Amino acid sequence: MNEPNRERDLVLAPNEFAFISDQTKGNINVYVGPYKTSLANTDKPVLFDAVVKRFEKCNLEESIQTFTTAPEGWYIVLKNPARDSQQPKVGTSNNLSDLNIGRKVNIPGPIFFALWPGQMARVIPGHHLRSNQYLLVRVYDEEEARNNWGKAVIKTKTENADENAATTTEQIPDLTMGKTLVIKGENVSFYIPPTGVEVVRDENDEYVREAVTLERLEYCILLDENGNKRFIQGPAVVFPEPTEVFVVRNNARKFKAIELNEMAGLYIKVIAPYEEGGKAYKVGDELFITGKDQMIYYPRPEHALVKYGKKEKHYAIAIPPGEGRYYMNRKTGTIALQRGPAMFLPDPREFVMIRRILSPKQVALWFPGNQEALAYNQKLQELTKSDQFRDFIEANEVESYALEQQEAELMAQSAAIPSKKEKASKQIASEEFTRDTAFTPPRMLVLDNKYDGAVTLNIWTGYAVLVVSKTGTRKVIVGPENYLLEYDESIEAMELSTGTPKNEQETLKTVYLRVLHNKISDIIQAESADFTQVSIHLSYRVNFEGEPDKWFNVENFIKFLTDHMRSFISNVVKKHTIMDFYGKGIEIIRDAVLGKAVEGGKRTGRLFEENGMRIYDIEVFDIRLSDTSLENLLIASQQDVIKQTLRIASEKRKLEFTQESEVIAQQIAEIQSLTKQKTFQLQSQETVRELELLMSKADAEIKVQQKNLEAKLEEQDILSEINASELERKRENEDLRLEIAQKELTQYLEELRGEVEGLVSKAQAISPALISALQAFADKALAERMAESMSPLAILGGKSVAEVFSNMLKGTSLANVVQQNGQHLKERNEDEA
Numbered sequence: 097m098n099e100p101n102r103e104r105d106l107v108l109a110p111n112e113f114a115f116i117s118d119q120t121k122g123n124i125n126v127y128v129g130p131y132k133t134s135l136a137n138t139d140k141p142v143l144f145d146a147v148v149k150r151f152e153k154c155n156l157e158e159s160i161q162t163f164t165t166a167p168e169g170w171y172i173v174l175k176n177p178a179r180d181s182q183q184p185k186v187g188t189s190n191n192l193s194d195l196n197i198g199r200k201v202n203i204p205g206p207i208f209f210a211l212w213p214g215q216m217a218r219v220i221p222g223h224h225l226r227s228n229q230y231l232l233v234r235v236y237d238e239e240e241a242r243n244n245w246g247k248a249v250i251k252t253k254t255e256n257a258d259e260n261a262a263t264t265t266e267q268i269p270d271l272t273m274g275k276t277l278v279i280k281g282e283n284v285s286f287y288i289p290p291t292g293v294e295v296v297r298d299e300n301d302e303y304v305r306e307a308v309t310l311e312r313l314e315y316c317i318l319l320d321e322n323g324n325k326r327f328i329q330g331p332a333v334v335f336p337e338p339t340e341v342f343v344v345r346n347n348a349r350k351f352k353a354i355e356l357n358e359m360a361g362l363y364i365k366v367i368a369p370y371e372e373g374g375k376a377y378k379v380g381d382e383l384f385i386t387g388k389d390q391m392i393y394y395p396r397p398e399h400a401l402v403k404y405g406k407k408e409k410h411y412a413i414a415i416p417p418g419e420g421r422y423y424m425n426r427k428t429g430t431i432a433l434q435r436g437p438a439m440f441l442p443d444p445r446e447f448v449m450i451r452r453i454l455s456p457k458q459v460a461l462w463f464p465g466n467q468e469a470l471a472y473n474q475k476l477q478e479l480t481k482s483d484q485f486r487d488f489i490e491a492n493e494v495e496s497y498a499l500e501q502q503e504a505e506l507m508a509q510s511a512a513i514p515s516k517k518e519k520a521s522k523q524i525a526s527e528e529f530t531r532d533t534a535f536t537p538p539r540m541l542v543l544d545n546k547y548d549g550a551v552t553l554n555i556w557t558g559y560a561v562l563v564v565s566k567t568g569t570r571k572v573i574v575g576p577e578n579y580l581l582e583y584d585e586s587i588e589a590m591e592l593s594t595g596t597p598k599n600e601q602e603t604l605k606t607v608y609l610r611v612l613h614n615k616i617s618d619i620i621q622a623e624s625a626d627f628t629q630v631s632i633h634l635s636y637r638v639n640f641e642g643e644p645d646k647w648f649n650v651e652n653f654i655k656f657l658t659d660h661m662r663s664f665i666s667n668v669v670k671k672h673t674i675m676d677f678y679g680k681g682i683e684i685i686r687d688a689v690l691g692k693a694v695e696g697g698k699r700t701g702r703l704f705e706e707n708g709m710r711i712y713d714i715e716v717f718d719i720r721l722s723d724t725s726l727e728n729l730l731i732a733s734q735q736d737v738i739k740q741t742l743r744i745a746s747e748k749r750k751l752e753f754t755q756e757s758e759v760i761a762q763q764i765a766e767i768q769s770l771t772k773q774k775t776f777q778l779q780s781q782e783t784v785r786e787l788e789l790l791m792s793k794a795d796a797e798i799k800v801q802q803k804n805l806e807a808k809l810e811e812q813d814i815l816s817e818i819n820a821s822e823l824e825r826k827r828e829n830e831d832l833r834l835e836i837a838q839k840e841l842t843q844y845l846e847e848l849r850g851e852v853e854g855l856v857s858k859a860q861a862i863s864p865a866l867i868s869a870l871q872a873f874a875d876k877a878l879a880e881r882m883a884e885s886m887s888p889l890a891i892l893g894g895k896s897v898a899e900v901f902s903n904m905l906k907g908t909s910l911a912n913v914v915q916q917n918g919q920h921l922k923e924r925n926e927d928e929a
Contacts, residue, residue: 104134104135104136104137104156105132105133105134105135106127106131106132106133106134106135106141106156107131107132108127108128108129108130108131108132108160109129109130110129110130110186111129111162111163111165111208112128112129112160112161112162112163113126113127113128113129113160113161113163113184113210113211114126114127114141114156114159114160114161115141115142115143115144115151115159115161115213116135116139116140116141116142116159117139117140117141117142117151117153118138118139119138119139119140120138123191123192124142124151124192124213125189125190125191125192126184126189126190126192126210126211126212126213127188127189127190128184128185128186128187128188128189128190128210129186129187130186130187131187131188131189133189135156140153141153141154141155141156141158141159142154142159143158143159143161144213144214144215144216146216151213161210161211163208163209163210164208164209164210164211164217164219165205165207165208165219166203166204166205166206166207166208166219167205167206168205168206169205169221169222169286170204170205170219170220170221170222171202171203171204171205171219171220171222171249171288171289172202172203172205172207172217172218172219172220173200173201173202173217173218173220173294174200174201174202174203174215174216174217175199175200175215175216175217176195176196176197176198176199176212176214176215176216177195177196177199177200177201177215178193178194178195178196178212179193179194179195179196180193180194183209183210183211183212184209184210184211184212186210190212192212192213193212195212195214195215197214199237200236200237200291200294201240201291202244202288202289202290202291202293202294204222204249204288220295220303222249222286222287222288223279223286223287223288223295223303223304224285224286224304225279225280225281225284225285225286225287225304226281227253227281227282227333228281228282228306228307228308228309228333229281229304229305229306229307230278230279230280230281230304230305230307230335231278231279231287231295231303231304231305232276232277232278232279232295232296232298232305232338233276233277233278233279233289233293233294233295233296234274234275234276234277234293234294234296235271235272235273235274235275235276235277235292235293236273236274236292236293236294237273237291237292238271238272238273238292239292240290240291240292241271241290241291241292241293242268242271242292243291243292244290244291244292245268245271245290245292245293246290247290247291248287248288248289248290248293249286249287249288250284250286250287250288251284251285251286251287252283252284252285253282253283253284253285271292271293275338276296276338276339277293277338278335278336278337278338280307280335281307282333282335307333307334307335307336308333308334308342308349308350309333309334309350310328310329310330310331310332310333310334310350311330311331312330312331313330313352313353313355313392314329314330314350314351314352314353315327315328315329315330315350315351315353315394315395316328316334316342316343316349316350316351317342317343317351317395318334318336318337318340318341318342318343319340319341319342319343320337320339320340321339321340322339324397325343325397326340326397327394327395327396327397329353329394330350353392353393353394354392354393354394354395354409355391355392355393356385356386356387356390356391356392356393356409357386357387357391358386358387358388358412358441359387359411359412359439359441360386360387360409360410360411360412360441361384361385361386361387361409361410361441361444362384362385362386362393362401362408362409362410363382363383363384363401363402363403363410363444363445364382364383364384364385364399364400364401364402365380365381365382365383365399365400365401365402366378366379366380366381366382366383366398366399366400367379367398367399367400368397368398369398370396370398377398382402382445383399384410384443384444384445386441402444404444410441410442410444411441412439412440412441413439413440413441413442413449414439415434415435415436415437415438415439415440415549416436416437417436417437418436418552418578418580419435419436419549419550419552419578419580420433420434420435420436420549420550420552420580421433421434421440421449421549421550422434422449422450422451422452422549422550422583423440423442423447423448423449423450424447424448424450425446425447426445426446426447426448427446431450431583431584432583433550433580433582433583435580452550452551452583453473453476453477454469454473454551455473455477456470456473456474458586459473461587461589461605461606461607462551462553462587462607464606549580550580550581550583551580551581552578552579552580552581553573553578553579553580553581553587554578555573555574555575555576555577555578555579555608556575556576557575557576557612558575558610558611558612558613559574559575559608559609559610559611560572560573560574560575560608560609560611560640560644560647561573561579561587561588561607561608561609562587562588562607562609562647562648563579563581563585563586563587563588564585564586564587564588565582565584565585565586566584566585567584570588570645570648572644572645572647572648574611574644587607588607588648589605589606589607590605590606590607590609590648590651590652591603591604591605591651591652592604592605592606592652592653592654592655593652593654593655593658596617596618596619596633597618597619597620597658598616598618598654598655598658600652600655603652609640609647609648611639611640611647612639612640613637613639614637614638614639614640615635615636615637615638616635616636616638616654616657616658617633617634617635617636618634618635618636618658618661618662619631619632619633619634620632620634620661620662620665620666621666622665622666622669622670623666623669623670624669624670624672624673624674624677625670625671625672625673625674626673626674628674628721628722629721629722630669630674630677630681630719630720630721630722631718631719631720631721631722632665632669632681632685632716632718632719633716633717633718633719633720634685634714634715634716634717635714635715635717636657636661636711636713636714637711637712637713637714637715638657638709638710638711638712639709639710639712640707640708640709640710641703641708641709641710642708643708644708646706646707646708647707647708647709648707649706649707650706650707650709653707653709656704656706656707657704657709657711660704661689661711664688664689665685665688665689668684668685668688669681669684672684674721677719678719678721679734681716681719682716682719685714685716686699686714686716689702689711689714690702690711690712690713690714699712701713
């Protein structure tokens, strides 16, 4: 019985409330703790579903809710407030109050209260703003916003609360319904909106928005709803206007300024008229801005960047020495060649860099054996199949795919690394014109990125080529040289006979002519004067001389040379018998073809005036007869001749050996005799030299002794002078000393004389009476002293001192003195007694 009743008891602690629906009347009451009550059977706990805006039944425990609480610095957005602005009372049951349905109020903390049925509340922390943050607020109730604008909680950076209140009430902005305002963190550090104004959340459901902090060399773009743009340069903190948004490129809202130098530039199209530096620019003008004009470029609203494919900034092309680049004038269609060394920055308003494509036939002739070049040019040719008149391709078309792949990798890397710090995009954010990449189709040889410039011919030493232009100009290029082909130039090919002997069936097609030390081999069939058939295997050494323009006048110079020399050598052989020709055939042929040797062993050779070709040497490898038996007889005959010649040569060598040996022995004897004579001569010369040396030493010693004696004599003279000087000084010192002694003696005598005279005067002054008085006084004193000394002796003898002393001095002058003193002493003693 108690359990069901206990389940119907509603006990609410402080800070709790519950909605209870009266099923009989349909009213919903609010019970606010601390409170306890027992519910009737018709009372049902309910909850308000804010999504569907309905009351849902629930059990008693689920119906208990906590107060809506906003601490200091927070605020509550309350929907459907009470008309009397009063919330349910604490500790009692509250009947439903009249609500302003559809209204919304902002209540700053600290505050807490229970909700009326049908009310919805959201607790939001106050908005703390840094100097680079801002809020976007919107007016949702114009009248309430005007009435409560001064009640907003605003803390500025430098003002106190009273000043804040005064400022907010005096400076009331336009608060039209739907109007959006920007609260900037550089002025306000804390903000709670008043009733009638709400803070708009961004796409990330955040209230506080980040402004763009621009450093130096950075800028951002703000796009207004009317389509106008603002370009702002750093350093600055950029806050958008309510109708503006930041332009975003590659997930970045700020961009790096474009650094330019003399080797880079931007292609700009003017899309709005403006004036700068006293110069007016109209719509449609095109500019090419380089580092010479402006080292740092910031985009502006009147400029649009013209791009070709993915290329934004135009860079100078480094052309090393010996290389070049093709470029075409967009206005005239003229194609020119820029040669190196140079840093070439073409003006895109007038020039377009192009690449040249070579046909398979040209690649095979100009670069024989280069299969890589052939395959690459065929691949480039496939890109131009859509246009049968194109034998060229734009460089951007070849590079576009690689650039797209590289950008995709960079985007993937940047997306994979999260960062809170907003980064500046390196992409140029500006108005753009994207033009068709096939607008100016280029021609350029591309060999797997090994040849980025014009077609270059590396002509080796000893070779030459004939360059022909479409205008008919012929030019011979002689190596060693790197030659850059103009766009309308090609190389003329020639066909040369091959094989041994040379024939017209086997030919080699090439563009390179060997002009130095060319070697041409051939086999000539000839007949001697005695009708013997001869086969001559030989090789010509050929140079091309004179004017190079003549070198290519004969298409197949090998066939031309061999045909002529076959006829010429056949005629030479016809003039000799087989016996003569077989033994001296090489000499005969060399003399006939090259001419007789002149001084120095040089031969003139054979010149062909038609093309400047000269045979400067000939090598005969073999001479054979068609009849082998006849050839064997000739060989045997020659062998006999050789044997006889060898025997005679051996005897001659013996004779020469004997002659040479005797001559050598004679020469040895002569040389030995000359050696002995030379030895005697040298010994005689050495003896003379030694004698001269001894004489020189003796003369030197005599001169040394003489010099020593002269030095001693000079020394004695100097010592005599010194001795005389010393004696003179001693004599002068003695004279001085005697003079001083004489003066001292004279002075002493004078002093003695004075003393004697003083004594004499003193003696004369003494009278006889004075002498007697002095004598008596002296005797008296002596007696007293002796009496004192003799008193012990008197005691020992039993006599007085006076008696003892008188006895000692009896017969002297002192006896009377002692006696008198004794009398005086005796009298004094008596008087004292």
